[in-house]
Amino acid sequence: MFEKTKEISVLxxxxxxxxxxxxxxxxxxxxxxxxxxxxxxxxxVTLYFSELRxxxxxxxxxxxxxxxxxxxxxVPALYSVLANAGYFPREDLMTLRKPGSRLQGHPEYDLDxxxxxxxxxxxxxxxxSNGIALAAKxxxxxxxxxxxxxxxxxxxxxxxxxxxxxAYRKLDNLCxxxxxxxxxxxxxxxxxxDIEPVADKWLAFGWEVEVLPDGHDFSSLLGAFDRxxxxxxxxxVIIANTIKxxxxxxxxxxxxxxxxxxxxxxxxxxxxxxGEAA
Amino acid sequence: xxxxxVSDFVLDEVTEHVYIREVYGKTLVELGSKYPDLVVLDxxxxxxxxxxxxxxxxxxxxxxxxxSEQDMMATAxxxxxxxxxxxxxxxxxxxxxxxxxxxxxxxxxxxxNVKIVSTHAGVTVGEDGATHQALEDIALMRVLxxxxxxxxxxxxxxxxxxxxxxxxxxPTYVRxxxxxxxxxxxxxxxxxxxxxxxxxxxKHVGIFxxxxxxxxxxxxxxxxxxxxxSASVVNVSTVKPIDVQTIVEIARLTGAVVTAEDHSIIxxxxxxxxxxxxxxxxxxMKRIGMKDRFGTSGDGMxxxxxxxxxxxxxxxxxxxxxxxxxxxxxVGL
Ligand SMILES: Cc1ncc(C[n+]2csc(CCOP(=O)(O)OP(=O)(O)O)c2C)c(N)n1
Numbered sequence: 001m002f003e004k005t006k007e008i009s010v011l012x013x014x015x016x017x018x019x020x021x022x023x024x025x026x027x028x029x030x031x032x033x034x035x036x037x038x039x040x041x042x043x044x045v046t047l048y049f050s051e052l053r054x055x056x057x058x059x060x061x062x063x064x065x066x067x068x069x070x071x072x073x074x075v076p077a078l079y080s081v082l083a084n085a086g087y088f089p090r091e092d093l094m095t096l097r098k099p100g101s102r103l104q105g106h107p108e109y110d111l112d113x114x115x116x117x118x119x120x121x122x123x124x125x126x127x128x129s130n131g132i133a134l135a136a137k138x139x140x141x142x143x144x145x146x147x148x149x150x151x152x153x154x155x156x157x158x159x160x161x162x163x164x165x166x167a168y169r170k171l172d173n174l175c176x177x178x179x180x181x182x183x184x185x186x187x188x189x190x191x192x193x194d195i196e197p198v199a200d201k202w203l204a205f206g207w208e209v210e211v212l213p214d215g216h217d218f219s220s221l222l223g224a225f226d227r228x229x230x231x232x233x234x235x236x237v238i239i240a241n242t243i244k245x246x247x248x249x250x251x252x253x254x255x256x257x258x259x260x261x262x263x264x265x266x267x268x269x270x271x272x273x274x275g276e277a278a
Numbered sequence: 279x280x281x282x283x284v285s286d287f288v289l290d291e292v293t294e295h296v297y298i299r300e301v302y303g304k305t306l307v308e309l310g311s312k313y314p315d316l317v318v319l320d321x322x323x324x325x326x327x328x329x330x331x332x333x334x335x336x337x338x339x340x341x342x343x344x345x346s347e348q349d350m351m352a353t354a355x356x357x358x359x360x361x362x363x364x365x366x367x368x369x370x371x372x373x374x375x376x377x378x379x380x381x382x383x384x385x386x387x388x389x390x391n392v393k394i395v396s397t398h399a400g401v402t403v404g405e406d407g408a409t410h411q412a413l414e415d416i417a418l419m420r421v422l423x424x425x426x427x428x429x430x431x432x433x434x435x436x437x438x439x440x441x442x443x444x445x446x447x448x449p450t451y452v453r454x455x456x457x458x459x460x461x462x463x464x465x466x467x468x469x470x471x472x473x474x475x476x477x478x479x480x481k482h483v484g485i486f487x488x489x490x491x492x493x494x495x496x497x498x499x500x501x502x503x504x505x506x507x508s509a510s511v512v513n514v515s516t517v518k519p520i521d522v523q524t525i526v527e528i529a530r531l532t533g534a535v536v537t538a539e540d541h542s543i544i545x546x547x548x549x550x551x552x553x554x555x556x557x558x559x560x561x562x563m564k565r566i567g568m569k570d571r572f573g574t575s576g577d578g579m580x581x582x583x584x585x586x587x588x589x590x591x592x593x594x595x596x597x598x599x600x601x602x603x604x605x606x607x608x609v610g611l
Contacts, residue, residue, distance in 0.1 A: 031405040072409065097405040099576035099584055105407035120409030121372065122345050152322065155344035185322045186330075186342050192322065193344030259326075 002056050002086040005049060011218045014084060015045045019247050020276050021093055022080040026261040029097040032105065035244040035257040036150060037077040039181040039215075043240055044081045046221040047146055056086040059111050065143055066132050068117050070125020071150035071179060072106040073259075078115075079103050087114040123156030125149065126176060130165050133174040144229065147176045152184035154195045160205070166235040167206030175228040176207075176237040180215065181244035187255045199239055208236045215240025248273055282480030282499065282508040287467040292493070295458035296433035299397040302454055303328030305440040306365065310336045313363060313444060319354050321347045321368040326456075327397045329367050351377040351385065351394070358390040363444060366392060370399035370412035370453060378418055385449050386422040393443055394419075395452040400540030401568065401585055402457050402490060404578030411573035417545025419451040420518050426450040426471060427518040431492035432462045435515060438469035446471055453489065455540070457578045460493045474521035476528070480508030483596050484528035484535045486551050488514050490582070491538035491566070497589035502596060509596065520550050526559045534599045535563040538592055540582070543567035562603055564595040 005011065018041050026032045048054070052065045069078050076096065083090045088102075095101035102113050106120025117128050129147040136143040153159050166174055178198070186192045195201075202209045208231050212220045221240070228236035244258070245251030248270040251262075262270055271277065309316055310332060319341045324330040333340035343350040350366055351373075357364040366373070373396040374381070385392045396415065403411045419427045426448060430436040436454065443450045467475075477492070478499050487495040492513050499509040510528050514520065529535050535555065537548040548565030555561045568585060582588055 029405060097407070097575040099574050099581065101575065105405045105575040106409040108408065118409065120407070121376065123376075152345045155322075155346045157346065157348055184345060185326075186320075186324050186344075189344075192342050193346070 006222055008218045011045055011049055014049055015041050016274055018045060018077065018080045018084055020271060020274050021083065021090060022076040023248070023262055023267060023270050025080065025093040025096040026076050027264070027267040028094050030261050032076055032097060032261050033073040033259050034251060034261060035183065035254070036071060036074045036179070036181065038246045038248065038251060039242040039244045040071070040074050040077045040148060040179050041246065042216045042218060042221060043148060043177055043179065044077055046218060046225065048081050048085050050222060051225045052146065056082075056114065059087060059114050063141065063143060066116050066129070066145045068125045068129045068145070068147045069107055069119055070129075070147050071122065071153060072119030072125070074148075074150070074179070075107045078107065082114040122150065122153045123158035126159055126162035126166070129174055129176070130162055130169065130171060133166070133171045134169060136173060137171070143173065145174045147174070149176060149178050151178055151180045151182065151189060151195060151198070154178070154198065155193055163202065163205045163207070170233055171235045172232050174235045175225070176235065178237065178239045179242050180239050181242045183244045183253070183255050183258065185258055202237050202239070206234065208234045210236070210238050212238060212240045215242035216246055282478050282503060282510065284478045285476060287464050288477050288496070289462055289464055292460040292462060294461045296461055297457075298430060298433050298436040298459050299328045299454050299456070301433045301436045302395060302397070302440060303331035305437050306332040307335050309441065309444055310339070315362045316444065317341065317357050317362045317364050319343055319350050319364060319366045321345060321350045321372065323368050326369070327367040347372045347377040348380045351380040354392045355384040355390050358392050364392050365395055367395045367397065369410060370396035370415040371410055374412065374415040374418045374451070382422055386424045389424045389448055391447050391449070393450050393452070395440070395454065397454040398456045399453045400455055400489065401573040401581040401587070402455050402540060402578035403573075404456065404581065405575050407575035408572040413542045413568045413573065414545065415453060416517055416539070416541050416547065417549065420545070420550065424449050425518065426516070427453075428471070428516050429453045429488040430515055431489060431513050432459050434461060434463040434465060434467050435469055438467065439515070442469055442471060455490060459490055462493055462496060469515065472516050472519045472521060474512050474514045474516065474524045476510060476512050476524065478509065478511040480510045481531055482507045482509060482534065483599065484510040484512065484532040485538060485592060486512045486514050486525065486535065486547065487538040488517065488547050489540055491540055491587065494582070494587065494589045495538050495592055498592035498596070501589060501593050507596065507600070514547055514551070517547060517550055520554060522554050522558065525551060525554050529555055529559045529561040533561060534596070534603055535561050536566060536592060536595050536599065537563065538566040538587070540587060541567055543569055562599060564599050566592055566595055
């Protein structure tokens with residue numbers, strides 16, 4: 001059950017369980033986004049098991065920090081983290097992508113299971129986060145807002161409109177994280193539409209920027225979130241260099257596992273590598 | 279007797295199911311050599327829309343634009359301003375939703391020769407769920423002046439539509455879907471912009487359908503025939519400009535109309551037919567489609583069942599409609 005911690009070995013074990021659960025759910029659903037779910041795991045585990053002020057038994061607590069998954073297709077990772085934190089039973093993960101299930105293919109606003117916003121169309125989440133951050137400031141609330149973006153999302157014009165707003169409005173209660181796995185649907189980003197120099201762009205737009213060479217390393221993530229919380233007068237972005245498909249050798253850096261679920265054989269390999277008997 | 283006449287370009291039986299988006303990709307490849315001005319743009323969904331097939335053959339005329347739908351549409355406008363023939367593709371929800379105003383200002387208003395071919399329209403998108411299921415795209419495109427709107431019913435029609443619109447000047451929207459569609463037409467089927475072919479002629483009810491619902495409507499007509507009800511089935515693949523003449527003729531003949539679409543009943547085919555009949559031939563009607571609601575995750579074809587978009591639902595609507603008409607008659611209306 002849920003307990004916040006900065007103990008790296010504990011976070012690692014949570015991440016392992018989250019990977020196992022999300023892969024089983026995707027395999028059972030027979031469709032969904034494997035690569036971009038696996039790349040976000042450590043970021044989400046750090047947020048929900050260490051950084052965020054939240055209470056899975058009181059998901060509507062008014063003063064909770066907010067997390068918006070702007071890269072909505074990565075939601076299997078979020079569902080899995082929420083289940084492991086106790087928002088809903090882990091068995092429910094097997095209803096992923098089924099009619100009537102609360103665990104829809106893309107997240108749908110549903111506070112009781114910890115989903116703070118409807119996303120899935122890329123390029124909306126940071127604007128929504130700005131809205132929450134502005135409202136919280138307006139009411140003098142000490143609420144922090146976190147938004148996880150994909151690097152592909154940085155090709156959407158709307159994302160840059162939001163980036164401009166956060167900086168102009170000095171939203172120091174906002175922290176964006178970019179899951180920089182360097183792949184999009186059509187392949188490697190530098191072969192489709194390169195977005196470099198990413199850090200310089202955010203900097204030029206007025207953000208405090210921290211680049212993490214390894215976005216799967218818990219101690220760097222913990223440190224970055226700590227600095228984000230202590231930064232005043234500006235929004236803070238963590239550009240986390242990650243590996244698409246992280247944790248399962250056959251999926252790592254393989255563009256084709258962006259939008260497909262593991263087959264029976266692939267799940268078996270994956271579970272073996274994660275130290276779990278199939 | 280109540281037998282209805284089936285047009286000779288309709289297959290007696292369905293023997294194959296085909297991804298119409300794959301037909302789109304293959305047709306683009308075929309057109310690539312014939313039309314050196316053809317360029318294809320896509321917004322990071324090239325494998326799903328099948329424009330990647332064109333990209334492999336003609337890499338210098340293929341533009342994978344990234345996750346940038348608005349940028350893609352206005353860039354396509356630029357290609358058309360120069361004199362190229364741009365085809366721009368992505369999922370229907372992003373093509374018509376995200377980039378709507380770019381289409382309105384930069385493509386429809388100046389009447390530019392841009393072909394927007396979307397895929398993954400309707401609930402048959404399946405597991406990706408409501409955020410990805412465009413149920414409003416026909417309405418969004420139909421409302422734009424100068425825009426031609428076409429929804430093919432199977433693989434044969436898809437190929438003919440793509441080959442026709444490349445010669446048809448002006449802004450055009452073509453709506454394709456994700457799953458395999460049953461092939462219902464013979465190769466002899468002829469597509470013409472603005473003509474709604476009558477697939478089956480019967481006198482008791484007129485069923486107007488598009489996309490996957492044309493197959494369901496033909497199935498419904500077979501069931502109805504066994505009950506002694508003869509149904510006309512019309513493929514309204516061109517939603518705009520709509521074939522007023524055929525719609526009014528069938529409505530006059532039958533006095534009872536059902537529309538069927540994998541789209542919202544507001545603003546789509548149901549809306550379009552109601553507009554025509556309201557002005558020219560008021561006729562009792564029922565609309566089969568998404569009833570002012572969003573979709574859900576699930577197997578795409580099974581969702582047709584889940585949302586009441588199957589032949590049996592059309593049959594039921596016909597029953598209700600005919601009963602309504604006979605009640606009206608009995609009180610002298
Ligand atoms: C507006 C919009 N356009 C297109 C898509 C379809 N789509 C889903 S994921 C994706 C790109 C995946 O790459 P990235 O955003 O970098 O995600 P990650 O690699 O983290 O999975 C695309 C184009 C979408 N969800 N939203």
